[in-house]
Amino acid sequence: MFALTEKNRSIAQLLLNTGTCPRCVFRFCCVGLEASYRHPYKDLLRELHEFLEYNKEKEDRFCCEIADPPCKRIRLENMGEGAEDLNQNGALQQTPVADDVNVAMANSTLKVCNVCLGILQEFCETDFVKKVCQKVNSAEYQFTSFVFSVSLPPQLSVREHAAWLLVKEEMGKQGLSLAKEDIVQLKETYKWIIHPLFSEELGVPADGKSLFEVSVVFAHPETDEDCHFLARVCPDCFKPAKNKQSVFTRMAIIKALDKIKEEDFREHFPCPPSSPKNICAALEIQCTNGAIFVAGRYNKYSRNLPQTPWIIDGERKLESSVEELISEHLMTAFKADSFNFSSSGREDVDVRTLGSGRPFAIELVNPHRIHFTAMEMKELQQKINNSSDKIKVRDLQLVTREAIGHMKEGEEEKTKTYSALIWTDKAIQKEDIALLDDMKELKIDQKTPLRVLHRRPLAVRSRVIHTMKSEYIDDHHFRLHLKTQAGTYIKEFVHGDFGRTKPNIGFLLKRTADILELDVESVDVDWPPTLND
Amino acid sequence: MAAAVTPGVTERYFTRWYKPDVKGNLCEDHCILQHSNRICVITLAEAHPLLQNGKTIKSINYQISANCSRLQNKVSGKSKRGAQFLTELAPLCRISCSDGEEYTIYSCIRGRLMEVNENILDNPAILQEKPSTEGYIAVVLPKFEESKTITQGLLTPKEYEEVLLKRFNSTS
Numbered sequence: 257m258f259a260l261t262e263k264n265r266s267i268a269q270l271l272l273n274t275g276t277c278p279r280c281v282f283r284f285c286c287v288g289l290e291a292s293y294r295h296p297y298k299d300l301l302r303e304l305h306e307f308l309e310y311n312k313e314k315e316d317r318f319c320c321e322i323a324d325p326p327c328k329r330i331r332l333e334n335m336g337e338g339a340e341d342l343n344q345n346g347a348l349q350q351t352p353v354a355d356d357v358n359v360a361m362a363n364s365t366l367k368v369c370n371v372c373l374g375i376l377q378e379f380c381e382t383d384f385v386k387k388v389c390q391k392v393n394s395a396e397y398q399f400t401s402f403v404f405s406v407s408l409p410p411q412l413s414v415r416e417h418a419a420w421l422l423v424k425e426e427m428g429k430q431g432l433s434l435a436k437e438d439i440v441q442l443k444e445t446y447k448w449i450i451h452p453l454f455s456e457e458l459g460v461p462a463d464g465k466s467l468f469e470v471s472v473v474f475a476h477p478e479t480d481e482d483c484h485f486l487a488r489v490c491p492d493c494f495k496p497a498k499n500k501q502s503v504f505t506r507m508a509i510i511k512a513l514d515k516i517k518e519e520d521f522r523e524h525f526p527c528p529p530s531s532p533k534n535i536c537a538a539l540e541i542q543c544t545n546g547a548i549f550v551a552g553r554y555n556k557y558s559r560n561l562p563q564t565p566w567i568i569d570g571e572r573k574l575e576s577s578v579e580e581l582i583s584e585h586l587m588t589a590f591k592a593d594s595f596n597f598s599s600s601g602r603e604d605v606d607v608r609t610l611g612s613g614r615p616f617a618i619e620l621v622n623p624h625r626i627h628f629t630a631m632e633m634k635e636l637q638q639k640i641n642n643s644s645d646k647i648k649v650r651d652l653q654l655v656t657r658e659a660i661g662h663m664k665e666g667e668e669e670k671t672k673t674y675s676a677l678i679w680t681d682k683a684i685q686k687e688d689i690a691l692l693d694d695m696k697e698l699k700i701d702q703k704t705p706l707r708v709l710h711r712r713p714l715a716v717r718s719r720v721i722h723t724m725k726s727e728y729i730d731d732h733h734f735r736l737h738l739k740t741q742a743g744t745y746i747k748e749f750v751h752g753d754f755g756r757t758k759p760n761i762g763f764l765l766k767r768t769a770d771i772l773e774l775d776v777e778s779v780d781v782d783w784p785p786t787l788n789d
Numbered sequence: 790m791a792a793a794v795t796p797g798v799t800e801r802y803f804t805r806w807y808k809p810d811v812k813g814n815l816c817e818d819h820c821i822l823q824h825s826n827r828i829c830v831i832t833l834a835e836a837h838p839l840l841q842n843g844k845t846i847k848s849i850n851y852q853i854s855a856n857c858s859r860l861q862n863k864v865s866g867k868s869k870r871g872a873q874f875l876t877e878l879a880p881l882c883r884i885s886c887s888d889g890e891e892y893t894i895y896s897c898i899r900g901r902l903m904e905v906n907e908n909i910l911d912n913p914a915i916l917q918e919k920p921s922t923e924g925y926i927a928v929v930l931p932k933f934e935e936s937k938t939i940t941q942g943l944l945t946p947k948e949y950e951e952v953l954l955k956r957f958n959s960t961s
């Protein structure tokens with residue numbers, strides 16, 4: 257049962273004497289059995305004192321601890337009640353020794369560990385677990401597992417290093433050595449202990465791949481200055497970084513500890529590390545759920561509605577947008593913090609999107625609700641559609657992050673069909689525009705349109721107008737149905753953009769042409785899958 | 790006199806600004822079309838001598854000095870690296886006519902040169918046929934923070950009309 261053996265005795269004694277907690281003692285004695293750390297703290301402390309302070313003559317017994325676990329547990333539980341019980345057990349023979357243990361225990365129970373600063377002490381207790389779980393439960397997240405992440409104060413690495421030097425020195429006296437990477441890591445140990453406790457309290461398993469993350473940030477202001485000497489000794493490890501508040505990052509400290517000579521370290525930092533007054537503080541307890549992705553297709557029926565919020569010089573030009581009309585309902589339903597909208601191409605504010613609509617996907621960041629049935633998704637779609645006549649959504653569904661790639665895949669190769677209302681300066685006859693119908697796979701060269709040149713690189717792009725079908729309206733108006741390669745700027749193909757798109761409709765008809773209205777008739781992307789209504 | 794004003798694209802998205810008698814040369818008026826996105830298109834104003842009846846353009850030259858050609862202007866990336874910087878009085882090109890006259894066209898606004906119109910090299914006639922669309926001279930991108938101030942010294946269409954009227958009255 258008890259994890260230490262005789263060969264650990266001197267190290268355990270040394271660490272305990274210098275103010276190190278039993279779990280940290282185990283770590284430096286390379287105890288790899290997870291269960292050993294999970295025993296209640298008081299039991300571990302008692303067992304450690306027992307191991308060290310008496311039965312020294314019974315070395316063999318400790319070597320084969322594991323043979324007798326339940327018996328030991330009972331013995332310990334009864335310990336406080338009376339010495340006669342202990343005698344019954346047969347393991348303990350002298351009551352005065354038991355008193356010694358109690359006195360020693362009382363001294364070290366409250367002591368804050370000089371290596372873990374309380375992480376493997378109070379922060380492994382159910383009180384703390386309950387406090388964290390209360391916070392988790394009050395946030396009303398839907399989750400089926402969790403991953404626990406912990407951020408420890410960086411100075412713990414310095415203290416760990418000091419303790420390691422101490423232990424290494426002691427082992428050296430016995431002709432033994434201890435590699436730093438053989439010490440069981442504090443974070444790992446902490447998770448061994450805390451995972452089962454969280455799991456029980458939350459009622460779901462711990463899973464390293466879980467999308468639901470519970471994170472705790474620990475700080476220990478009292479010892480924040482522990483690492484400062486490193487910057488003086490190894491200045492090149494601590495370069496100020498733009499996005500970091502302090503140069504004392506975990507990585508920088510580990511790098512410096514790796515580099516620093518033992519004598520330099522010992523000169524600046526006590527080995528063993530001094531005992532602190534206070535335990536760490538849990539600064540932040542946060543929950544985040546992995547993003548959820550929703551996809552669908554939208555129609556846009558308004559010529560006054562931009563796809564995304566239209567803001568110039570910090571001022572809103574139009575009150576709404578396609579992305580907002582869809583996302584506000586999703587944000588409410590999924591109780592998300594924020595969203596990211598993406599789509600297969602986009603249309604201008606004055607362009608309608610008809611037909612089966614344009615594929616879109618929305619990432620919902622940190623959603624509290626994540627489980628939706630197909631029926632509930634359909635209801636959500638209905639809710640969006642009932643709330644505005646400017647847009648309509650179909651095929652609304654939950655998708656994976658990976659699937660969104662299909663929406664952008666081969667965007668260049670896809671075709672789009674449009675309907676344009678065109679005006680000409682000189683009068684037209686049906687015959688004048690019929691020539692457009694005969695043009696197949698017309699290759700055009702488009703310079704980046706002037707209207708987007710301020711934010712896009714200047715380039716000449718080759719595009720193909722696959723087919724055109726003209727519909728005569730009157731002397732100066734006709735409708736043109738076009739099937740084009742995706743990425744073609746239709747407005748510029750019609751009016752020519754100062755002759756920067758060549759050829760253009762004006763050029764082909766030998767007159768000035770202008771576009772009055774444009775509709776997207778279809779976006780030929782077969783994702784997301786069509787749903788039956 | 791002036792070419793018929795074409796409605797449509799130019800009027801919908803661009804604001805017209807005029808600079809009369811550029812560099813003190815009588816009637817050599819320029820017209821700057823500024824898009825709502827701050828991009829400026831430099832064109833000839835209707836009253837410019839080059840657009841008057843009987844003028845024939847012989848050649849257009851973007852080589853404005855021994856070591857500076859506007860044709861060598863290349864911009865790259867979203868930020869348009871490598872653009873030539875233009876001040877108000879930076880020459881864009883020189884246009885010579887069959888009557889022996891030569892005219893210099895100036896930027897009129899501060900900004901970075903995006904492109905010059907190479908189409909008018911092969912077909913100078915479009916400069917005269919469609920001066921405010923296909924016959925433009927150059928495209929200039931003013932600095933974001935100067936996009937409002939660069940047109941301060943220029944005339945609105947209404948103010949320009951008054952200049953034209955005065956000019957007409959003094960010559961007749």
Ligand SMILES: [Zn+2]
Pocket residue numbers: 276277278279280281369370371372373374375376377
């Ligand atoms: Zn500890």
